[in-house]
Amino acid sequence: MTDPKGASLYAASTSADVTRSTEEDPLVDGPLISADALHSAIRREFQTIPTPCPAALLSLLHMVYVALSICVAVECELELGRAEECGSVLGVVKGQSVIVFGKVCLWVLVLFFGECVQHHHSRARSRGYLRFYRQTQGLQRLPLTVHSAGNVLLLVVLAARLKPLLSISMILGILGLELVVALLCLLLYTVRVMQFNRDRAMPDVSQEEISHTYSNTSLPTETGFREGSSLEEVVEKQADLIEYLKQHNTLLSKRLLNLTAQH
Template sequence: MDSKGRLLAQAGTSVDMTRSIEEDSLVDGPLISADALHSAIRRQFQTVPTHCHAGLLSLLHIVYVVLSVCVSVLCVLKFGQVEVCASVLRNVSGDSVIVFGKVCLWVLVLVVTQCVQHHHSQARRRGYLRFYRETQGLNHLPLTVHSAGNVLVLVVLAARLSSAVQTYMLLSILGLELLVAVPCLFYYAVKVMRFNGERAAPDVSQEEHSHTYSVTSLPTETGFREGSSLEEVVEKQADLIEYLKQHNTLLSKRLLNLTAQH
């Protein structure tokens, strides 16, 4: 019995020594600095290129309105050379050309809106939830304005007014659309350019930084607070959870790469 006890004691001692050696090897291994991880993650910032889409759409909208005014004045109201308009437009009336152009412009606005929504969804998945919510209404505003303009154009066409009155009504609708849509696109482009220029970290990282270096930091928007909507809080938490999953996956890959380099 004494020999068995001695063997067990020696075995336990050897096991403890082996564990301590393994733990010491893990502790003494190459440590990865936080700066290396933060720099690796910051390189993942991707700009949102939709300000170019907004600028191009504004330019095309202005060109369309200018051409519509020229067609209305020269061809419909007949303040210019009627023969030139007939040779250019063939058998199509000037009002029809304006309506066809408006349909093409609406389709272009629809495509641009879907493209902008795609880029903003990508930014939301990368953790920029505040930027996504601040620009969510601006994304669909040009499409809403043009859709409302299409409804007004249909009402004017269905009213069967005289040619001159109908042309003036169409030009008024196009001018109102221009005055509403272009400033919105300009404001949206400024916000996107400011966001790209700041190159800020995701919202979660900013909140962690504010909690670390600020003693009297304000509560974040993650939890439920008085006066906040429950659906809004749940949506924010869902976006936050989705981002944290992708962030952890990215962090794991960076850890593996940096440990392999060391």
């Protein structure tokens, strides 16, 4: 004899299963979003680093400064030109002082350029481009280091109180050497950044995921400790990756919702 209470419980559980399956079926049978679609959406949002133009402008200003310094030194300090016109233009200020003042202004511009570069590279680092950030970390500081070293040498020459001809010759030599080294540094930096902007690569984590997906052998990632790497560097990399993955997951969630709505 069948228990009516048991039958009613069975019917209720059956109806609940049917209701649950009908609620879950649209999610299961819905359009699946491929990883390529998500990667292409992220790739379209690639943000370039806009520092090559400021680097070119800074190089141009540096060359103009050195050219004007040579003119001031020849015309006013060495008195090989029109000394009277120099006196009327500069007044009581000596030509050597004008060169030093210009060097200070140029150093301030280099300082601002370094802060701008650091800002944009830190943003690229937060977007997951850790390898690029570390490859250009030394190049970011080089222009300011070169100009600061040039300032130190100028101070040494001025403090030595050498003969005017020797002093101005050494100052022009320091400015010329500084110009060559600074232009090489900025040129190398500009090439690296322009290549990065042209490649429009995906973040490091996405590149590793793709390489592991299509490679036959499992390669070690950059997040673990390996021989020859310091513990501080590994911890820094892990912190960067954790911060990036938080933003990466947020972006993927938004893209999933948008692409699901489109399908």
